[in-house]
Amino acid sequence: xxxxxxxxxxxxxxxxxxxxxxxxxxxxxxxxxxxxxxxxxxxxxxxxxxxxxxxxxxxxxxxxxxxxxxxxxxxxxxxxxxxxxxxxxxxxxxxxxxxxxxxxxxxxxxxxxxxxxxxxxxxxxxxxxxxxxxxxxxxxxxxxxxxxxxxxxxxxxxxxxxxxxxxxxxxx
Amino acid sequence: xxxxxxxxxxxxxxxxxxxxxxxxxxxxxxxxxxxxxxxxxxxxxxxxxxxxxxxxxxxxxxxxxxxxxxxxxxxxxxxxxxxxxxxxxxxxxxxxxxxxxxxxxxxxxxxxxxxxxxxxxxxxxxxxxxxxxxxxxxxxxxxxxxxxxxxxxxxxxxxxxxxxxxxxxxxxxxxxxxx
Numbered sequence: 408x409x410x411x412x413x414x415x416x417x418x419x420x421x422x423x424x425x426x427x428x429x430x431x432x433x434x435x436x437x438x439x440x441x442x443x444x445x446x447x448x449x450x451x452x453x454x455x456x457x458x459x460x461x462x463x464x465x466x467x468x469x470x471x472x473x474x475x476x477x478x479x480x481x482x483x484x485x486x487x488x489x490x491x492x493x494x495x496x497x498x499x500x501x502x503x504x505x506x507x508x509x510x511x512x513x514x515x516x517x518x519x520x521x522x523x524x525x526x527x528x529x530x531x532x533x534x535x536x537x538x539x540x541x542x543x544x545x546x547x548x549x550x551x552x553x554x555x556x557x558x559x560x561x562x563x564x565x566x567x568x569x570x571x572x573x574x575x576x577x578x579x
Numbered sequence: 580x581x582x583x584x585x586x587x588x589x590x591x592x593x594x595x596x597x598x599x600x601x602x603x604x605x606x607x608x609x610x611x612x613x614x615x616x617x618x619x620x621x622x623x624x625x626x627x628x629x630x631x632x633x634x635x636x637x638x639x640x641x642x643x644x645x646x647x648x649x650x651x652x653x654x655x656x657x658x659x660x661x662x663x664x665x666x667x668x669x670x671x672x673x674x675x676x677x678x679x680x681x682x683x684x685x686x687x688x689x690x691x692x693x694x695x696x697x698x699x700x701x702x703x704x705x706x707x708x709x710x711x712x713x714x715x716x717x718x719x720x721x722x723x724x725x726x727x728x729x730x731x732x733x734x735x736x737x738x739x740x741x742x743x744x745x746x747x748x749x750x751x752x753x754x755x756x757x758x
Contacts, residue, residue: 422603427603430602431601434599440601444605447603447605449721451608452740453721511597514590514593518590529594532587533587533591533594534591534595561586565581565586568581
C-alpha cells in the first residue's frame with residue numbers, strides 16, 4: 408500500500424511537471440485547446456494504466472500516445488490538423504512589433520499548409536526540442552525518415568516564404 | 580534565402596510564442612503499478628460493470644451536430660478509485676457505462692456530413708438503427724468505431740481507450756459494458 412501511494416505521488420508529480428508541455432504539443436498537433444485536453448487526458452490515462460512500464464520515461468510514453476491519437480484524428484477527419492488557426496491574440500503584441508507578428512503569422516500559415524506528418528516532425532523537433540532519434544521513436548519511424556521529412560518541410564516553408572517575399576517586393 | 584539554421588530558429592520562436600499558456604485541468608488517473616494491482620483493478624472494474632444498468636434507449640434527440648468533441652454527458656465528479664455510472668448520448672443512442680479509477684471512458688466526436696467511411700473499415704451489425712464500422716485502432720488497446728444513423732448523414736466517431744473491441748461492441752449492442 409505504501410509503495411502504491413509512492414507510485415501515485417510519482418505519477419502526480421509527473422503530471423504536474425509534464426502536462427503543460429504535453430498540452431502545448433497536443434495543441435499544435437490538433438489546433439485547439441479543447442481537443443488538446445482530450446488527447447492529453449487519454450494519454451495520461453494510458454500512461455497511468457501502464458505505469459510499471461512507462462515510469463522510466465513517462466513523458467516520452469505519454470507524448471507518443473498524444474502523437475498517435477493526433478495522427479489517428481487526422482486520418483479520421485481526413486484533413487490536416489492546422490486548419491484551426493492559431494489565434495493572433497495569443498501573441499504578445501506588446502513585446503513584438505507588427506512586422507514580427509506578421510512574419511510569424513506567415514511562417515505559421517506555411518506550416519499549416521504542410522502535410523500532417525511533416526507538421527508533427529517540426530513540432531516535435533523545434534517545439535519539444537527532441538533529437539532526431541527521439542522524434543523517430545515518438546513517431547514510430549526511422550531516423551532517416553525524420554531527417555527527410557524535416558528537410559522537405561523546411562524546403563517547402565522556405566519556398567512559400569520566398570514566394571511571398573517576391574510577391575511583396577513586386578507590389579511595392 | 581534563409582539558411583536551415585535561421586529557419587529552424589524562427590520556427591522554434593514561432594512555436595513557442597504562438598502557443599497560449601495551457602494548463603491541464605482534467606483528471607489525474609490512478610496508476611497501476613504492477614500486474615497484481617492491475618488484476619485487482621480489473622476485478623473491481625468487472626464488479627462495477629456487472630452493476631451497470633443494461634439500458635439502451637433511443638435518446639430523446641439526436642446528439643447535436645457540429646460539435647467537434649464532447650465529453651460524456653451526465654457525469655459527476657468522481658474520486659479516484661470510485662465507480663460511477665456515466666451516460667453518453669451519441670448518434671441518437673444512449674449508452675451507459677461504469678467509470679472506474681478515473682477512467683475517462685469513451686470519447687466521441689462528430690465528423691460531420693462530409694466525412695466518408697474510410698476504405699477498409701469493417702462494418703458490424705449491431706441490430707440498431709445505426710450503421711457501425713470498426714476502424715484501425717489509433718493505438719493498441721484503444722478501439723474505435725464510426726457510427727452513422729440510417730436517416731442522417733452525419734458520421735460520429737467513438738473512441739474507447741483501454742477497452743476491448745468486444746466491450747465496445749457490447750456497449751453498442753446492449754447499452755452497457757459486458758463482462
